[in-house]
Amino acid sequence: MTYLQLDGLNKRYGDINVVESVSLTVEQGEFVSLLGPSGCGKTTTLQMIAGFTEPTRGRILLEGRDVTRVPPEKRGMGIVFQSYALFPHMTVAENISFGLEMQGMGAADRKRRIGETLELVRLGGLGDRYPRNLSGGQRQRVAIARALAIRPKVLLLDEPMSNLDAKLREEMHVELRNIQKTLGITTILVTHDQVEAMTMSDRIAVMFGGELVQVSTPFDAYEKPESAFASGFLGKTNRIDGRVTVRNDRCCEVQSGTLSMKIPHNNRACPEAVQIYVRPEKIRLVSPEESRMTSTVSARMFLGSHWALEVDGDLGRLRISVPNVGVPPPQEGEPVHLGWQDDDMRILAHEANHG
Ligand SMILES: Nc1ncnc2c1ncn2[C@@H]1O[C@H](COP(=O)(O)OP(=O)(O)O)[C@@H](O)[C@H]1O
Numbered sequence: 001m002t003y004l005q006l007d008g009l010n011k012r013y014g015d016i017n018v019v020e021s022v023s024l025t026v027e028q029g030e031f032v033s034l035l036g037p038s039g040c041g042k043t044t045t046l047q048m049i050a051g052f053t054e055p056t057r058g059r060i061l062l063e064g065r066d067v068t069r070v071p072p073e074k075r076g077m078g079i080v081f082q083s084y085a086l087f088p089h090m091t092v093a094e095n096i097s098f099g100l101e102m103q104g105m106g107a108a109d110r111k112r113r114i115g116e117t118l119e120l121v122r123l124g125g126l127g128d129r130y131p132r133n134l135s136g137g138q139r140q141r142v143a144i145a146r147a148l149a150i151r152p153k154v155l156l157l158d159e160p161m162s163n164l165d166a167k168l169r170e171e172m173h174v175e176l177r178n179i180q181k182t183l184g185i186t187t188i189l190v191t192h193d194q195v196e197a198m199t200m201s202d203r204i205a206v207m208f209g210g211e212l213v214q215v216s217t218p219f220d221a222y223e224k225p226e227s228a229f230a231s232g233f234l235g236k237t238n239r240i241d242g243r244v245t246v247r248n249d250r251c252c253e254v255q256s257g258t259l260s261m262k263i264p265h266n267n268r269a270c271p272e273a274v275q276i277y278v279r280p281e282k283i284r285l286v287s288p289e290e291s292r293m294t295s296t297v298s299a300r301m302f303l304g305s306h307w308a309l310e311v312d313g314d315l316g317r318l319r320i321s322v323p324n325v326g327v328p329p330p331q332e333g334e335p336v337h338l339g340w341q342d343d344d345m346r347i348l349a350h351e352a353n354h355g
């Protein structure tokens with residue numbers, strides 16, 4: 001059964017719809033991310049789910065019950081905001097206790113619950129500290145503990161890791177995902193960080209201009225983007241202009257420069273003007289016999305796990321990612337033969353560039 005349902009949510013400020021017809025169903029225990037650039041309406045959507053912002057139109061259902069007009073404190077949601085504002089004059093334990101007292105939990109139960117929750121976020125024994133005596137990462141975990149302690153029906157996270165440095169953020173991704181799975185807690189994360197969304201989510205809802213443009217598993221979001229925006233926002237991609245010459249049962253024949261390519265159309269309509277998308281890691285350096293085209297290396301960068309190449313050829317400039325297997329690839333100015341599979345390409349209707 002659907003656990004949380006957003007049904008045609010709309011939010012209008014003045015004469016601008018900042019959130020438009022957002023519909024999404026979330027299963028119990030599922031981790032769903034709202035992923036999109038700054039200003040696309042993620043926080044507004046989350047605030048509507050939390051109950052702090054009233055939708056202009058649409059409904060929110062929790063366990064089949066319409067909660068659209070239910071006040072935030074009666075929705076049973078745990079919330080962690082970007083600025084994890086802890087009460088500075090309260091200890092860690094008191095911070096966590098606050099929500100439990102609001103729920104009317106007795107002192108003995110509160111003590112046990114605080115202890116359990118601190119263990120869960122690996123802060124056991126730090127209950128008596130004050131927030132100012134904690135590191136950024138620890139404070140952030142207290143904020144998560146505070147949200148989790150009340151055993152919320154849904155955990156709502158708004159860019160909770162954005163104040164942490166990169167390494168700590170990566171650790172928190174794994175840790176938070178483990179906690180979420182252990183508790184089986186339904187979670188919605190708002191983020192503009194595609195790596196964060198991909199590492200933690202069961203599904204990603206890609207948002208652009210107030211609308212959900214794609215809802216899918218992280219793998220499908222990356223491998224089968226349904227829009228130019230989704231393709232460009234999740235990871236790097238090469239975009240090549242092309243013209244459809246023939247459409248068969250399974251493929252379109254697409255012409256670009258001097259190259260003709262057969263590209264699966266996955267039963268989507270193909271207009272004549274299309275863009276071809278191919279990920280940098282799908283293009284391989286191959287032998288002349290396997291070559292689809294020859295290009296010249298124009299830039300070569302070493303990134304440890306892989307090399308990033310830029311090559312110039314018949315399709316214009318392409319980015320290529322070559323795994324580091326111990327042998328450096330050809331240098332700037334040298335020719336390379338490039339190969340990739342038909343299935344590695346996607347075609348989408350020609351769209352204006354939105355990065
Ligand atoms: N209270 C408000 N009044 C007017 N405009 C708002 C208000 N809150 C948000 N907005 C606008 O709505 C858009 C979406 O904001 P927001 O949901 O915060 O985006 P995101 O979280 O994706 O960065 C932005 O253009 C923002 O300026």
Ligand SMILES: [Mg+2]
Binds near residue numbers: 042043044
């Ligand atoms: Mg936001």
